[in-house]
Amino acid sequence: MSTSLAIGEDVDIETLMTAIGAAAKDAAATLAHAPTQEKDKALKAAAEAIRRHAGAIMAANREDLAAARARNLSAALLDRLELTPARIEAMAQGLLDIAALKDPVGDVIAQWERPNGLKIERVRTPLGVIGIIYESRPNVTADAGALCLKAGNAAILRGGTEARRSNRAIHDCLIEGLKAAGLPEAAIQLLPTQDRAAVGYMLKMAGVIDVIVPRGGKSLVERVQKEASVPVFAHLEGICHVYVDKSADLALARKIAVNAKMRRTGVCGAMETLLVDKAALATHLVPLMDDLIAAGCEVRADEACRAIDKRLLPASEADWDTEYLAAILAVKAVDGVAGAIDHIRRHGSGHTESILAEDAAAVARFLTEVDSAIVMHNASTQFADGGEFGMGAEIGISTGKMHARGPVGVEQLTSFKYIVRGHGQTRP
Numbered sequence: 504m505s506t507s508l509a510i511g512e513d514v515d516i517e518t519l520m521t522a523i524g525a526a527a528k529d530a531a532a533t534l535a536h537a538p539t540q541e542k543d544k545a546l547k548a549a550a551e552a553i554r555r556h557a558g559a560i561m562a563a564n565r566e567d568l569a570a571a572r573a574r575n576l577s578a579a580l581l582d583r584l585e586l587t588p589a590r591i592e593a594m595a596q597g598l599l600d601i602a603a604l605k606d607p608v609g610d611v612i613a614q615w616e617r618p619n620g621l622k623i624e625r626v627r628t629p630l631g632v633i634g635i636i637y638e639s640r641p642n643v644t645a646d647a648g649a650l651c652l653k654a655g656n657a658a659i660l661r662g663g664t665e666a667r668r669s670n671r672a673i674h675d676c677l678i679e680g681l682k683a684a685g686l687p688e689a690a691i692q693l694l695p696t697q698d699r700a701a702v703g704y705m706l707k708m709a710g711v712i713d714v715i716v717p718r719g720g721k722s723l724v725e726r727v728q729k730e731a732s733v734p735v736f737a738h739l740e741g742i743c744h745v746y747v748d749k750s751a752d753l754a755l756a757r758k759i760a761v762n763a764k765m766r767r768t769g770v771c772g773a774m775e776t777l778l779v780d781k782a783a784l785a786t787h788l789v790p791l792m793d794d795l796i797a798a799g800c801e802v803r804a805d806e807a808c809r810a811i812d813k814r815l816l817p818a819s820e821a822d823w824d825t826e827y828l829a830a831i832l833a834v835k836a837v838d839g840v841a842g843a844i845d846h847i848r849r850h851g852s853g854h855t856e857s858i859l860a861e862d863a864a865a866v867a868r869f870l871t872e873v874d875s876a877i878v879m880h881n882a883s884t885q886f887a888d889g890g891e892f893g894m895g896a897e898i899g900i901s902t903g904k905m906h907a908r909g910p911v912g913v914e915q916l917t918s919f920k921y922i923v924r925g926h927g928q929t930r931p
Contacts (some may be wrong), residue, residue: 519696520704523659524711526689527632531657533687535629539606541684546649549680550598553645556676557591563668564641571665579769579828583639584666594645594673598680601649601895607914608655622924627917629655631713634705635898636661636727638719641669646896647716648677648691653895654916659712661694661702663719706731716911718899721826736911738876738902740826741771742852743884746843746869747791748860749782755881756787756859757794763857763883765798769828771900772855772887776823776833778843784811784836792834800830807836823850840865844872851875853902855887876902876909 534542553560564586571584610627617623633656635647644660651658662670674693681688694701705712709732716736717727724739745763747756763774779788784807792812795802803822804815815834822833823846837843840858847856857879858869866880877887877900887910889897894912901907907915 516696516698516700516704520701520708523689523692523694524632524708526687527657527659527692528711530687530689531629531631531655534652534655534657534690535608535631537655537686539608541686542606542652542655543602545652545680545684545686546598546602547680548683549645549649549677550595550602552676552679553591553595553598553673556672557588560591560669560672560676561586561588563672567641567666567668574665576665577828580639580665582767582769584641584669586641586669590642594642597642597646597890597896598649600890601653601913604653604895604913606653607917612919619928620926621928624922624924625919626922627914628920630916630918632657632659632711633898633916634659634661634708634712634715634733636702636705636715636717636719636723638663638723639666640718641666641673643718643898644670644673644693645677647898648674650896650898650911650913650916652681652686652690654913656713656916657689658691659694659705660692661705664697667697702726703730706733709733716899734906736899736901736903736907736915738771738852738854738900740852741773741854741887741900742775742824742826742850743772743855743857743887744776744778744843744847744851745774745857745859745884746778746837746840746847747780747783747787748840748843748858748862748865749780750862750865751780751783751787751859752861753787753790757790759857759859759881759883760791761794761798763885764795764800764832765830766883766885768830770885770888771826772884773828774832774857774884775826776835776846776850778835778837778846779808780839780843781807781836782839784808788812788834795832798830800832802832802834804834805836808834826852840868844869847873847875854900855879855884857882857884876900 607627612625614624633651637643677691712733714734717724802815803818809815853875855877856875889910889912897910
């Protein structure tokens, strides 16, 4: 059965998803052993197609944006949805960056020899079929499809209704790449229906889909984590913290704080809480607030901070547990690095935290004791991104502790098997 149905067409979901799953399994079997050259050829051809069809992608995105504004979607969602010439070029370059990465499939992670002469290798293998459910971000279509392909996996993509035209235009470019390399078109499938039942069906496709990656709002991720009978790579929220220690260089701290919050407020790596060492309040707080307020940020703070800077609004307990995804920031005074670590332990989401400090002991303690997927020193939390980590792109950020953690790139989209070579050994 063809899966190239018109968007919005009434379909029998079970029949459709069964066909898509079967095609993905077949494609995954081919991709698992596809030569690196073929995968890279597909990625390069897809990048060329994105550049060639940039005008059509922009036109599709303008239609999506108009519909989204008519639905009064939030500023954060609109920012994630919008494509600009620079963002389209970044998508194309991302595919080329992924093509330039080392192929993880077949990589020998470890090897050793036993006293009985058995030679053992741990070797990377593809996961199989990966389902990606995402909202707004049309760039995920390119990033996720490309990462799955490079790691030898088939992908089933389910984008949000608000980005359906943009996703389709980008997906068409990926298909051009697959055709150019002679790889199966079913290697990267975009669901042709916006029926929410398709999401529910994907979550129950154990035995077909090997892992689900949700990228979107809290309600989507909660649903996936609650209903999925398939393993999930996800983060529920990005409540990211920046801690300013008494030893922090003020000029550096001012620059990083504004970037961490205001560069793009709607991304999961945006700072949501600024923690300031009580010993640094007199010297650091007002200059930091000057910059953030001048940049258009609303600041909600505890009493210790408000006693020094009357411009700050009162914070409630709920503010410490809120992912704003907007130009709103919570600020709290803490008792040194120990207080910062304790606050993050109680209120953090395990995503990304950064310490701004020159004291080596404080830095070492923070980096060691903060148990988040990404922990930084003297750097903006907005670097929490697979592309910035040199992964080419990412399929998402995982805050779980099983298998993948942090940016999920090509290596994280593989598993491994053991290859054991002997010469007649039998076990006594």
